Amino acid sequence: MxxxxxxxxxxxxxxxxxxxxxxxxxxxxxxxxxxxxxxxxxxxxxxxxxxxxxxxxxxxxxxxxxxxxxxxxxxxxxxxxxxxxxxxxxxxxxxxxxxxxxxxxxxxxxxxxxxxxxxxxxxxxxxxxxxxxxxxxxxxxxxxxxxxxxxxxxxxxxxxxxxxxxxxxxxxxxxxxxxxxxxxxxxxxxxxxxxxxxxxxxxxxxxxxxxxxxxxxxxxxxxxxxxxxxxxxxxxxxxxxxxxxxxxxxxxxxxxxxxxxxxxxxxxxxxxxxxxxxxxxxxxxxxxxxxxxxxxxxxxxxxxxxxxxxxxxxxxxxxxxxxxxxxxxxxxxxxxxxxxxxxxxxxxxxxxxxxxxxxxxxxxxxxxxxxxxxxxxxxxxxxxxxxxxxxxxxxxxxxxxxxxxxxxxxxxGFYSSNPADLHPLPPEAASQKYVEYMGGPEKVMQKARESFNAGEYRWVAQVMNHVVFAHPDLQAARELQAAALEQLGYQCENPTWRNEYLMGALELRHGVPQVPTTKTDSPDVVKAMPIDMYFDFMGIRLNGPKAAGKSITENIHFSDVKKDYALQLKNSALTYTPNKKFAHPDATITLTRAIMDAITLGATTFEHEIEFGAIQIKGNRDKVFEVLSCLDTFEPSFNIVTP
The missing domain is CATH 3.60.15.30 (Metallo-beta-lactamase domain)
Structure with a gap:
């Protein structure tokens, strides 16, 4: 599990x-x-x-x-x-x-x-x-x-x-x-x-x-x-x-x-x-x-x-x-x-x-x-x-x-107006500095155990988070933070707060779970998504640094719903215009909405559908794959309580 x-x-x-x-x-x-x-x-x-x-x-x-x-x-x-x-x-x-x-x-x-x-x-x-x-x-x-x-x-x-x-x-x-x-x-x-x-x-x-x-x-x-x-x-x-x-x-x-x-x-x-x-x-x-x-x-x-x-x-x-x-x-x-x-x-x-x-x-x-x-x-x-x-x-x-x-x-918004909060170090870098200034992980843990025994669980959870982010391999630090989170959870009237604390403790003790969850982006949700929103999501998936320096234009025709889009990758941004065609695109792609949904859901691949003729490309195929290579696939089990 x-x-x-x-x-x-x-x-x-x-x-x-x-x-x-x-x-x-x-x-x-x-x-x-x-x-x-x-x-x-x-x-x-x-x-x-x-x-x-x-x-x-x-x-x-x-x-x-x-x-x-x-x-x-x-x-x-x-x-x-x-x-x-x-x-x-x-x-x-x-x-x-x-x-x-x-x-x-x-x-x-x-x-x-x-x-x-x-x-x-x-x-x-x-x-x-x-x-x-x-x-x-x-x-x-x-x-x-x-x-x-x-x-x-x-x-x-x-x-x-x-x-x-x-x-x-x-x-x-x-x-x-x-x-x-x-x-x-x-x-x-x-x-x-x-x-x-x-x-x-x-x-x-x-x-x-x-x-x-x-x-x-x-x-x-x-x-x-x-x-x-x-x-x-x-x-x-x-x-x-x-x-x-x-x-x-x-x-x-x-x-x-x-x-x-x-x-x-x-x-x-x-x-x-x-x-x-x-x-x-x-x-x-x-x-x-x-x-x-x-x-x-x-x-x-x-x-x-x-x-x-x-x-x-x-x-x-x-x-x-x-x-x-x-x-x-x-x-x-x-x-x-x-x-x-x-x-x-x-x-x-x-x-x-x-x-x-x-x-x-x-x-x-x-x-x-x-x-x-x-x-x-x-x-x-x-x-x-x-x-x-x-x-x-x-x-x-x-x-x-x-x-x-x-x-x-x-x-x-996020900013307190105190300039010290304007551009702080991110958690991992800041934690290393905190722990160094405090005299190292063992000294922090010694003081944190005293605070734990005094019932100062909020502070223990906060300070031990720095030790865990600075020394993620130190299991004793993870156990101490987990214990503090559990006590906070046990005292909570709010069940969502309790769940947050206890899930954090669970992952500190056992690592990130690889388990199935209810998928809100289910096949029906993807199928109901307007094409404009599909391209919006494509833009969200675009890895900007990977796309740096690229300039690519594509015409995309959905043959089943009779819709055309002009898609452009430029300045590390993916933009689109409905009901438009570039006069001289790098490539023209013809496919159906159903095929696009199947690819999005992982039921098939772009390459497979090209090979079997469900997707036709006129022009420079390499440019099409260049755009696709810049799209991230999101990891569903990213770390939260550890770096």
């Missing part, structure tokens, strides 16, 4: 136990929060109908891609010393799984993936909202509904927003043929396809690697490992699919009636996702909040990496929902977690979620304008008690700390 990239010999070592300092820190949490409140546990079970027979879901090859049985250890009422009691509570709530009735004709399948699938009963069939992350879990979710109700056909699919866990399972509930023929519509908010693809392809390799840390997908499921992901248990490891939408919601106030079900839409662009919408069902007095209002503080900045989200757009979207739907909503459900019932509770939920994002934004900006830097602002802000003690505002996904840093980044 593990294949270390470091030169050092790896000795397998077990995770550490919770120190006495960590145990005391976790025990204090019990007196700080209202654990006597049990309403969430009642609501998470409310409307339960049934669940899957076995706790696992497998793919067509028999591989387990979802395993709820791995979380059986969470049945204990008391949190173990290695898990923050608040996180233990959320992890237990997210263990509820199966088919649930929300209100008349609205059902949800929860706990079969990171997200929920909502099923609306129309007059003759079903409307599916957000078909989970992967084909296999979506298919299992629909089968679970059919186990308890007549097998009515799916009449429509709705994507609430552009994140993978809300569209990736679409081929588990409908066929592409039925969609392209017009039989089954797919609705999505404006900008859905562009944002779904750009986030998962342009930075997809880096995000997929970082997501291993954030979700802890390969951590052991245990009291010393992964217990939850905040929004749900974790991400399923099946097949990500995508069928492009056939109908788009362009503005707030648009309405649709599908199979007798009336819907009113509110766009919520640039909130939790750059393309997102809420859906109100007037017949049922129910609101689908997409992912803008869930039972946790969400991410303004996400640890896997993405563009910083706009807290101003977010609080305003919630406020608009209050104005549009608050007085006529008896139940609000989201595409994660459990619903909130009764108008008074719904309004209280809306208002406190709105005020939370408004508070974080305004207080961050107040301190920024008083001259405080990103790290200082993040240490200074805490939610007021009126917001912090609402369980649905706890930092189980986003945290106050990293969200405030995201707000700073959004407005001011």
């Amino acid at each position: 593990f294949n270390s990239k470091q030169k050092t010999s790896q000795t397998k070592s077990a995770p550490s136990a919770a120190s006495s300092i960590t145990q005391e820190a976790n025990a204090r949490v019990l007196s700080q929060l209202p654990f006597e409140q049990k309403e969430d546990f009642e609501n998470a079970k409310r409307g339960f109908i049934g669940t899957i027979t076995h706790k696992t879901i497998k793919n067509e090859h028999g591989d387990v891609i979802w395993d709820l049985g791995a979380y059986d250890f969470l049945s204990s009422a008391t949190a173990p010393p290695t898990v923050n009691p608040s996180l233990w509570r959320q992890a237990q709530l997210n263990c509820n799984h199966g088919l649930f009735k929300v209100t008349d004709r609205i059902y949800q399948v929860r706990g079969l993936d990171l997200s929920n699938m909502t099923i609306i009963e129309g007059d003759t069939g079903l409307i599916i909202i957000d078909p989970l992350t992967t084909l296999e879990t979506a298919h299992a979710a629909l089968d679970l509904y059919y186990k308890h109700f007549p097998k009515k056909p799916v009449q429509a699919v709705i994507y609430t927003h552009s994140h993978t866990d809300h569209y990736g399972g679409v081929k588990g509930v409908v066929s592409e043929d039925d969609v392209t023929s017009g039989k089954i519509p797919i609705l999505a908010p404006e900008g859905f396809l562009e944002n779904a693809i750009s986030e998962n392809v342009f930075a997809g390799n880096a995000m997929s690697r970082r997501a291993l840390y954030m979700y802890g997908m390969i951590l052991p499921k245990s009291v010393q490992g992964q217990v939850d992901a905040g929004l749900g248990k974790t991400v399923s490891l099946g097949t990500v699919t995508l069928i492009p939408p056939t109908d788009t919601i362009h503005q707030t106030g648009e309405k649709r009636t599908i199979d007798g079900v009336k819907m009113e839409f509110q766009l919520a662009q640039d909130t939790e996702a750059p393309s997102e919408m809420l859906i109100y069902f007037p017949q049922f007095r129910a609101l689908c909040a997409a992912e803008d209002m869930t039972h946790n503080l969400h991410n303004i900045y996400t640890l896997r990496g993405a563009e910083v989200r706009d807290p101003v757009s977010w609080w305003k979207a919630i406020n608009q929902a209050i104005e549009n739907f608050g007085s006529r909503t008896d139940v609000v459900f989201a595409q994660h977690h459990w619903p909130t019932w009764d108008q008074k509770n719904v309004l209280n939920f809306f208002e406190k979620q709105r005020d939370m994002y408004k508070y974080l934004h305004d207080q961050a900006m107040r301190l920024i304008n008083n001259g405080y830097t990103m790290l200082e602002v993040a240490e200074m802000i805490q939610l007021p008690e009126s917001l912090a003690k609402a369980w649905y505002n706890r930092g189980y996904y986003g945290s106050v700390n990293h969200n405030v840093k995201g707000i700073y980044q959004k407005y001011l």
